Amino acid sequence: MPKNDLRVWGIGTSRTMRAHWMLAEMDVDYELRPIGPRTGETLTEEYLRLNPRHKVPVIEHGPFVLAESAAIINYLSETFPAPEGFFVPGDPVRRAALNEWCFFVMTELDAHPLYVIRRHLQLAHIYGEAPRAIQSAREYFCEQIDGMMKKFPDGMASLMPEGMSIADILMVTCLDYALTLEIPLPQTLLAYREGIVERPAYRRACEINFV
Template identity: 60%
Template sequence: MSNGDFTVWGIGTTRTMRVHWMLMELGVNYAFHAIQPRTGETMTDEFLRLNPKHKIPVLQHGSHVLTESAAIITYLSEAFETPAGFYVPNDSLGRSRLNEWCSFIMMELDAVSLYVIRRHGDLSDIYGEAPRAVASAKEYFADSAGAVMKKLPGRFGYLMPEGMSVADILMVTCLDYAGARGIAIPHPLLEYQRRQIQRPGYRRAFERNYPERHLQTDQT
């Protein structure tokens, strides 16, 4: 079990939300720097020394510096005593099933769908207009969400049958972003999202991550 000296860099995006949410679920006190993307705050010498990719979130645990939201929350889930109801696999079979979800969410939903929408939608002045790519990324997200529903038919509690896991944090934050971009989410998945965002940990993280908003989402 770990203790002390955690600092998070970044607020205001679905990726930073993941880290605050994980820490709130763990009930860990931590310091944070409320920097946001595209404000110049990710381009300072101090920040670039931590993350030359100039991206948030970043976690500092003592001298250990970690980037990539999925890697950060997985590290945190393993660094502390597991909270009641939370699932951290301790065998290769369990880890393989969890990794399958996390890879799917980070690649097919986050990178291939949502980040394309972000780059060629809100950030088209930087990355170029590509309305066909945006439309097809939205369709791809909806299609992938449909595949989740085929894998988990009916009402379900969490992605892993053993309980809440880092995969749920990744999934719900992707659904938050997709919903805010008008992507139709299948009803049971929408119910799942609504249940997760009632969690006290989510709500506390939301206040920290989006200090100027009422419970609503998002942008990256």
């Protein structure tokens, strides 16, 4: 029986980092299955039963199986007690405001430009070379960031005024990946990231996720 009835599958990417970071924030112990993408480990019969789309991360909480990093950290934030200062909305309006950030990060930053770049750069041997698509994805990412930063002309400590939330976990993991791609980021956004990556939970999660 895993600790807290919880098992997390996956390490090594910005998406798996999200689950480990959320659990480190909440100081919740779990069993780790440190499988990596594209290693063959996501293609075993055991794993395909959990996620036929063979992606990491996945969590098992008792009999409940959940994929998709954003859904996972949202579930964890509502299932285990959040630490002091970690914002989990209790009403529909604040939930909607948080969702706006989460969906923005996941669709306009993560799933579209960053993943297009990954597919045609690091995974070009599978998806093909597409320099024009990479260039336009880089530009799109920067445009989205510029638009977003208009909401924060003086910078910010967190995306939600109430404080650190799952939206910041999604955002900072995207920014970390963008930095590895040498995408230029505004100074105020870099300062926001610096403030968040000082959190002990971020550092603990990096040690688990990026071995």
